[in-house]
Amino acid sequence: MAAPKKKLQGLVAATITPMTENGEINLSVIGQYVDYLVKEQGVKNIFVNGTTGEGLSLSVSERRRVAEEWMTKGKDKLDQVVIHVGALSLKESQELAQHAAEIGADGIAVIAPFFLKPWTKDVLINFLKEVAAAAPAVPFYYYHIPALTGVKIRAEELLDGIQDKIPTFQGLKFSDTDLLDFGQCVDQNRQQQFAFLFGVDEQLLSALVMGATGAVGSTYNYLGKKTSQMLEAFERKDFSLALNYQFCIQRFINFVVKLGFGVSQTKAIMTLVSGIPMGPPRLPLQKASREFTDSVEAKLKSLDFLSFTDLKDGNLEAGS
Numbered sequence: 001m002a003a004p005k006k007k008l009q010g011l012v013a014a015t016i017t018p019m020t021e022n023g024e025i026n027l028s029v030i031g032q033y034v035d036y037l038v039k040e041q042g043v044k045n046i047f048v049n050g051t052t053g054e055g056l057s058l059s060v061s062e063r064r065r066v067a068e069e070w071m072t073k074g075k076d077k078l079d080q081v082v083i084h085v086g087a088l089s090l091k092e093s094q095e096l097a098q099h100a101a102e103i104g105a106d107g108i109a110v111i112a113p114f115f116l117k118p119w120t121k122d123v124l125i126n127f128l129k130e131v132a133a134a135a136p137a138v139p140f141y142y143y144h145i146p147a148l149t150g151v152k153i154r155a156e157e158l159l160d161g162i163q164d165k166i167p168t169f170q171g172l173k174f175s176d177t178d179l180l181d182f183g184q185c186v187d188q189n190r191q192q193q194f195a196f197l198f199g200v201d202e203q204l205l206s207a208l209v210m211g212a213t214g215a216v217g218s219t220y221n222y223l224g225k226k227t228s229q230m231l232e233a234f235e236r237k238d239f240s241l242a243l244n245y246q247f248c249i250q251r252f253i254n255f256v257v258k259l260g261f262g263v264s265q266t267k268a269i270m271t272l273v274s275g276i277p278m279g280p281p282r283l284p285l286q287k288a289s290r291e292f293t294d295s296v297e298a299k300l301k302s303l304d305f306l307s308f309t310d311l312k313d314g315n316l317e318a319g320s
């Protein structure tokens with residue numbers, strides 16, 4: 001059994017992996033990045049080496065080094081560090097899971113293998129179980145992201161009886177818009193203390209209504225504070241205020257989605273907002289264009305989303 005731990009809740013930032021202009025991982029800014037999340041965004045939980053972190057584009061040794069750096073720099077500052085250890089190779093995944101345990105991670109998460117794929121729930125569970133067993137004292141999260149893995153096994157089905165197979169199972173990161181599936185995950189597991197972490201930032205309010213206990217996302221890197229205001233309004237049952245916040249966030253996400261939004265763009269936005277150089281993404285991703293960054297900057301200002309002193313060219317005065 002996993003050591004009893006505080007349940008993971010609230011916002012979890014899916015961290016970017018900073019890179020140098022030459023395409024090497026850039027560990028030197030991670031200390032600054034931790035401070036930015038904690039102090040400027042009020043976000044104290046992170047999800048490392050996931051989609052946003054280009055985890056599947058890094059070598060195993062890079063993934064280990066990135067995870068170590070977050071653990072070291074986050075010590076005594078962050079509440080929980082969850083490390084994504086999913087890989088196509090079961091062996092690599094187990095190696096990463098064991099490594100996460102060794103460095104004291106608060107959780108591990110795994111996506112479905114996405115090249116040679118599991119076609120049934122039982123096969124997927126068996127894969128996850130073998131990974132989880134490599135870190136028998138670490139809380140385990142299944143990371144459901146069917147649009148990227150192509151594995152469409154419904155989360156609700158997967159969760160049915162999962163703790164019998166994976167005793168460390170502690171929760172679900174649900175990155176899909178199927179709120180029937182998500183709602184049924186919550187509804188059918190009310191007796192458990194699972195974390196239900198939603199991963200579609202622009203729809204978080206709907207997921208809160210369905211029983212989400214937290215959220216993992218890329219936008220909490222720079223919209224953490226704004227999203228926390230939404231969570232607080234929801235907690236106070238001030239739904240119209242919560243909806244205002246959600247719409248405000250949606251206006252921004254809708255704007256970037258229309259320009260073409262993904263991990264590369266997240267890197268550019270975070271560089272702009274935090275002033276910390278995130279660098280380019282790694283191939284097959286391509287760096288966001290200058291035009292993208294310029295229009296995003298204008299949009300963020302018009303939405304009054306930033307205290308503009310945070311902007312790296314900080315000559316614009318504080319908003320909000």
Ligand SMILES: CC(=O)N[C@H](C=O)[C@@H](O)[C@H](O)[C@H](O)CO
Pocket residue numbers: 014051052175199200201202216217218219253
């Ligand atoms: C596919 C993807 O990267 N999803 C992220 C996390 O699951 C989200 O945080 C999105 O970036 C966000 O919801 C914007 O669409």
Ligand SMILES: CC(=O)C(=O)O
Pocket residue numbers: 014015047049050051052053199216217218
């Ligand atoms: C968004 C998210 O959870 C990820 O980057 O993996």
